[in-house]
Amino acid sequence: xxxxxxxxxxxxxxxxxxxxxxxxxxxxxxxxxxxxxxxxxxxxxxxxxxxxxxxxxxxxxxxxxxxxxxxxxxxxxxxxxxxxxxxxxxxxxxxxxxxxxxxxxxxxxxxxxxxxxxxxxxxxxxxxxxxxxxxxxxxxxxxxxxxxxxxxxxxxxxxxxxxxxxxxxxxxxxxxxxxxxxxxxxxxxxxxxxxxxxxxxxxxxxxxxxxxxxxxxxxxxxxxxxxxxxxxxxxxxxxxxxxxxxxxxxxxxxxxxxxxxxxxxxxxxxxxxxxxxxxxxxxxxxxxxxxxxxxxxxxxxxxxxxxxxxxxxxxxxxxxxxxxxxxxxxxxxxxxxxxxxxxxxxxxxxxxxxxxxxxxxxxxxxxxxxxxxxxxxxxxxxxxxxxxxxxxxxxxxxxxxxxxxxxxxxxxxxxxxxxxx
Numbered sequence: 001x002x003x004x005x006x007x008x009x010x011x012x013x014x015x016x017x018x019x020x021x022x023x024x025x026x027x028x029x030x031x032x033x034x035x036x037x038x039x040x041x042x043x044x045x046x047x048x049x050x051x052x053x054x055x056x057x058x059x060x061x062x063x064x065x066x067x068x069x070x071x072x073x074x075x076x077x078x079x080x081x082x083x084x085x086x087x088x089x090x091x092x093x094x095x096x097x098x099x100x101x102x103x104x105x106x107x108x109x110x111x112x113x114x115x116x117x118x119x120x121x122x123x124x125x126x127x128x129x130x131x132x133x134x135x136x137x138x139x140x141x142x143x144x145x146x147x148x149x150x151x152x153x154x155x156x157x158x159x160x161x162x163x164x165x166x167x168x169x170x171x172x173x174x175x176x177x178x179x180x181x182x183x184x185x186x187x188x189x190x191x192x193x194x195x196x197x198x199x200x201x202x203x204x205x206x207x208x209x210x211x212x213x214x215x216x217x218x219x220x221x222x223x224x225x226x227x228x229x230x231x232x233x234x235x236x237x238x239x240x241x242x243x244x245x246x247x248x249x250x251x252x253x254x255x256x257x258x259x260x261x262x263x264x265x266x267x268x269x270x271x272x273x274x275x276x277x278x279x280x281x282x283x284x285x286x287x288x289x290x291x292x293x294x295x296x297x298x299x300x301x302x303x304x305x306x307x308x309x310x311x312x313x314x315x316x317x318x319x320x321x322x323x324x325x326x327x328x329x330x331x332x333x334x335x336x337x338x339x340x341x342x343x344x345x346x347x348x349x350x351x352x353x354x355x356x357x358x359x360x361x362x363x364x365x366x367x368x369x370x371x372x373x374x375x376x377x378x379x380x381x382x383x384x385x386x387x388x389x390x391x392x393x394x395x396x397x398x399x400x401x402x403x404x405x406x407x408x409x410x411x412x413x414x415x416x417x418x419x420x421x
Contacts, residue, residue: 014346027311030304031351031394032358038297039359039382039390045289047380052282063139063274064248066096066235066256070271085269087233089226090217092259093133096235099255102248104240105138108217111232112224117213118185119172127168128212129186131220139236145169147180147195150216154194158218162186163195167210187223191215245274301393304351305401312344312405323412337410344402345395352394356387 065071068085093108100106112129134155142149145166154161162184164172173179183190200209224231239248249272256270316323323336363380370378 034304035355041293340406345398348398
């Protein structure tokens with residue numbers, strides 16, 4: 001019985017909406033704009049969160065980074081306590097590899113920022129140089145446009161070989177079909193190119209693997225002093241399958257304290273960092289953005305909702321005599337209530353669908369623009385969660401702003417209603 005009532009009410013509500021196109025259009029516009037605003041804000045924040053976290057996690061979500069600086073970034077960050085700490089060293093790499101029972105792979109990395117590479121008459125300036133040990137490829141996957149990773153013999157003999165980021169190869173060899181086997185100069189030394197990475201573009205922080213050149217650690221240490229406090233160095237440690245990062249950090253703490261001969265009363269002079277320390281920093285920021293988005297979208301929804309309520313009051317007023325006739329013929333209050341409530345829900349639902357269609361179109365255009373012009377790897381994704389939020393919000397609005405007019409219609413006295421004209 002209830003299904004029949006709902007079906008009939010839906011048909012009648014659809015007919016009323018069709019017969020009053022202008023009124024329905026105005027109502028739909030208000031709801032569509034409200035849904036457009038709130039879902040657009042939610043989608044933008046979701047996409048920002050997803051892109052930031054995926055960018056950060058691409059550095060190694062399941063790794064422990066051993067270095068002298070902790071990634072705390074608190075307001076009272078005591079940087080002076082960490083300034084005098086020793087850097088990690090290649091010798092500690094070997095000790096960790098030998099003593100750790102929980103590590104699956106360990107690599108050493110050293111950085112030289114703002115360097116220059118030359119080839120013939122071309123120069124690539126501001127290049128980030130990264131010296132890596134042989135297990136680095138087990139911790140971070142490289143995608144090659146051409147060439148390969150370093151061979152074990154190239155690591156052990158500290159050969160002058162280099163893997164170039166895509167942008168560097170384009171600058172140094174603009175007219176060559178391949179860079180493999182050619183030479184670039186670094187501090188006057190010739191480096192043989194063995195690999196060129198695929199183009200990645202910039203991430204949301206404007207960083208890019210396209211402007212990095214990778215050398216073997218042993219070769220780069222000819223030009224950098226590992227004891228220099230200004231030279232950034234780190235160990236990257238990956239746990240074995242099934243090993244928790246906290247377990248690995250506990251083992252590494254024991255190994256490093258023993259290696260550095262720290263007494264039980266000495267504090268650690270190293271930091272064990274992980275990516276979750278950075279991502280957790282952004283959580284309060286995203287929460288604030290969601291609240292702001294809810295407030296902005298909420299006002300838009302409220303305006304659209306009052307428009308629905310106003311239209312429904314007018315609809316009840318226009319159909320008062322018809323309501324009286326229906327009641328005189330035996331229509332129950334619940335039937336009248338459901339009829340007007342479904343009309344309000346249909347209005348909001350259609351408006352919500354139009355708003356979601358506008359959201360999908362808007363972000364499709366935004367993604368197209370980003371892919372063509374900016375060179376930034378940022379993608380807006382309208383998630384299923386946000387689509388469902390839009391639909392259920394529309395239904396909820398229809399119930400909230402349609403219930404009072406529907407109740408008013410259902411409580412009309414048949415005789416009074418028929419005399420209204």
